[in-house]
Amino acid sequence: MVASEFVSELRQRYGIEFRNLALLDEAFTHSSYVNEHKELGLKDNERLEFLGDAVLELTVSDYLYRKFPDLPEGQLTRMRAATVQTRAFSAFSKEAHFDQYIKLGKGEENAGARQRKTLLEDLFEAFNGALYLDQGREANIKFAEQIIFPKIDAGQFSAAMDHKTALQEFVQQDGEVEISYHLLSESGPAHDRQFQVDVTVDDQVLGTGFGKNKKAAEQAAANDALLKLKA
Amino acid sequence: MVASEFVSELRQRYGIEFRNLALLDEAFTHSSYVNEHKELGLKDNERLEFLGDAVLELTVSDYLYRKFPDLPEGQLTRMRAATVQTRAFSAFSKEAHFDQYIKLGKGEENAGARQRKTLLEDLFEAFNGALYLDQGREANIKFAEQIIFPKIDAGQFSAAMDHKTALQEFVQQDGEVEISYHLLSESGPAHDRQFQVDVTVDDQVLGTGFGKNKKAAEQAAANDALLKLKA
Numbered sequence: 231m232v233a234s235e236f237v238s239e240l241r242q243r244y245g246i247e248f249r250n251l252a253l254l255d256e257a258f259t260h261s262s263y264v265n266e267h268k269e270l271g272l273k274d275n276e277r278l279e280f281l282g283d284a285v286l287e288l289t290v291s292d293y294l295y296r297k298f299p300d301l302p303e304g305q306l307t308r309m310r311a312a313t314v315q316t317r318a319f320s321a322f323s324k325e326a327h328f329d330q331y332i333k334l335g336k337g338e339e340n341a342g343a344r345q346r347k348t349l350l351e352d353l354f355e356a357f358n359g360a361l362y363l364d365q366g367r368e369a370n371i372k373f374a375e376q377i378i379f380p381k382i383d384a385g386q387f388s389a390a391m392d393h394k395t396a397l398q399e400f401v402q403q404d405g406e407v408e409i410s411y412h413l414l415s416e417s418g419p420a421h422d423r424q425f426q427v428d429v430t431v432d433d434q435v436l437g438t439g440f441g442k443n444k445k446a447a448e449q450a451a452a453n454d455a456l457l458k459l460k461a
Numbered sequence: 462m463v464a465s466e467f468v469s470e471l472r473q474r475y476g477i478e479f480r481n482l483a484l485l486d487e488a489f490t491h492s493s494y495v496n497e498h499k500e501l502g503l504k505d506n507e508r509l510e511f512l513g514d515a516v517l518e519l520t521v522s523d524y525l526y527r528k529f530p531d532l533p534e535g536q537l538t539r540m541r542a543a544t545v546q547t548r549a550f551s552a553f554s555k556e557a558h559f560d561q562y563i564k565l566g567k568g569e570e571n572a573g574a575r576q577r578k579t580l581l582e583d584l585f586e587a588f589n590g591a592l593y594l595d596q597g598r599e600a601n602i603k604f605a606e607q608i609i610f611p612k613i614d615a616g617q618f619s620a621a622m623d624h625k626t627a628l629q630e631f632v633q634q635d636g637e638v639e640i641s642y643h644l645l646s647e648s649g650p651a652h653d654r655q656f657q658v659d660v661t662v663d664d665q666v667l668g669t670g671f672g673k674n675k676k677a678a679e680q681a682a683a684n685d686a687l688l689k690l691k692a
Contacts, residue, residue, distance in 0.1 A: 276534035277526065280541075284515075284522035291515035295508065303507035310511075367598070461692055 231255050236331045244326070244376055248364050253278070257360040258328075260349065262335030275356035282359030285367065289358075289374050290314050293382065312387040312396075313378065320350035322377050328353050393452035397429070400456060407432050411448045414438070427451045462486050467562045475557070475607055479595050484509070488591040489559075491580065493566030506587035513590030516598065520589075520605050521545050524613065539627075543618040544609065551581035553608050559584050624683035628660070631687060638663050642679045645669070658682045 232255045240246045248254045261274035290313050294306050301309075312318070323329060329344055332353055343349050361369050381387065389395040401407050414426040427447035428438040437458060439450025463486045471477045479485045492505035521544045525537050532540075543549070554560060563584055565574055574580050592600050612618065620626040632638050645657040658678035659669040668689060670681025 277532075277537065280534045280537045281522055281526045284519040284541075288515040288519045291512055295512045301508075303511045306508065306511045310515075 253360040257356040262338035263333040266335040278356040278359035279352045282355035285362045316351045319354040320347040323350035323354040397452040484591040488587040493569035494564040497566040509587040509590035510583045513586035516593045547582045550585040551578040554581035554585040628683040
């Protein structure tokens with residue numbers, strides 16, 4: 231069963247008290263642990279992760295919808311994508327000390343899986359799935375008020391509304407690179423100019439875009455590059 | 462405002478009675494209508510679509526999680542993806558007669574947008590977003606019990622659990638084609654054989670896959686082909 235110090239920590243830090251501790255235990259059981267202890271017939275946390283993913287998607291969507299009453303759908307969608315993603319969820323998992331309590335197989339432990347971002351993301355989702363089953367969606371909202379919403383309020387994901395910033399963050403994950411934008415053409419009559427821009431990363435063309443002004447064309451080029459990089 | 466016959470129809474067919482009719486009206490207002498009537502300062506349904514998308518994701522995930530207690534996460538995810546997608550949502554929109562009541566601009570009307578699957582999908586999401594804001598998530602679940610869950614129960618999306626069926630459905634959207642699987646190699650010791658298979662569609666190789674038996678390798682090849690086709 232899950233460590234009693236973790237049960238205390240959840241109560242003290244977040245006011246969360248599970249009724250069904252088996253659900254909490256399932257959320258903190260990695261498939262590698264199940265595989266190494268087949269004789270125990272345990273359940274891994276993957277089904278809870280499936281459910282928690284959808285719970286978090288709605289929790290964040292609802293919050294963004296109400297917090298930004300004037301933001302168009304496209305920007306809400308980008309903000310949501312930036313919030314509901316590996317880097318953010320893995321950081322939340324660490325903030326809540328979830329990484330200290332997941333049960334891993336020895337092979338995965340030795341391979342450093344405890345600090346692997348996708349594992350920590352899955353764990354955050356599984357925890358939220360378990361919380362939802364145990365106590366209903368209000369409990370997920372209360373937890374998000376402590377761990378997710380303050381980051382949204384602080385603007386941590388606002389860069390997502392801007393493709394150029396997003397491209398910069400994406401390509402610089404692997405170290406410093408040089409990004410630059412070049413005007414390729416300007417065409418059309420004065421009242422309906424069309425600008426074409428490309429974007430290079432370390433001198434390699436990664437995307438092109440059109441727009442009614444240079445700034446809009448740069449944003450389109452950055453978005454094009456991001457879509458290609460993430461494909 | 463939204464047609465009174467539609468308000469009656471929602472009450473009679475689905476037992477749904479909106480408190481705030483402005484929300485229902487917003488859900489049925491396409492951006493093309495807003496653009497053609499700028500003087501009215503209307504809101505289009507895109508923000509509600511953003512919210513409804515997440516509401517439906519959780520509604521379906523929760524149902525699948527409970528209905529299939531023994532299904533592993535991968536198959537749940539495929540079932541969810543098959544349920545929460547354009548073809549399914551646009552059919553639900555038509556079943557509920559939503560297509561008859563959306564307000565479109567004249568240009569889009571003439572272009573046949575009223576029967577466009579992506580528009581009907583967005584409309585289904587926007588309606589669910591409005592219902593959620595008006596009455597809370599229980600109302601979405603009740604509506605889904607009438608319009609979504611019976612199709613899940615009838616196995617309409619179960620093919621998604623199987624990559625070969627999914628590939629067949631995907632490539633045959635554009636007419637009849639011939640799909641075949643070929644064993645390329647068998648290797649490894651008897652207790653740990655590895656099979657490699659490719660899949661061709663009209664004699665063109667579209668994917669390859671490995672597995673511990675021929676069947677598993679075929680599923681992997683079909684999945685590989687699907688990922689490439691959808692990229």
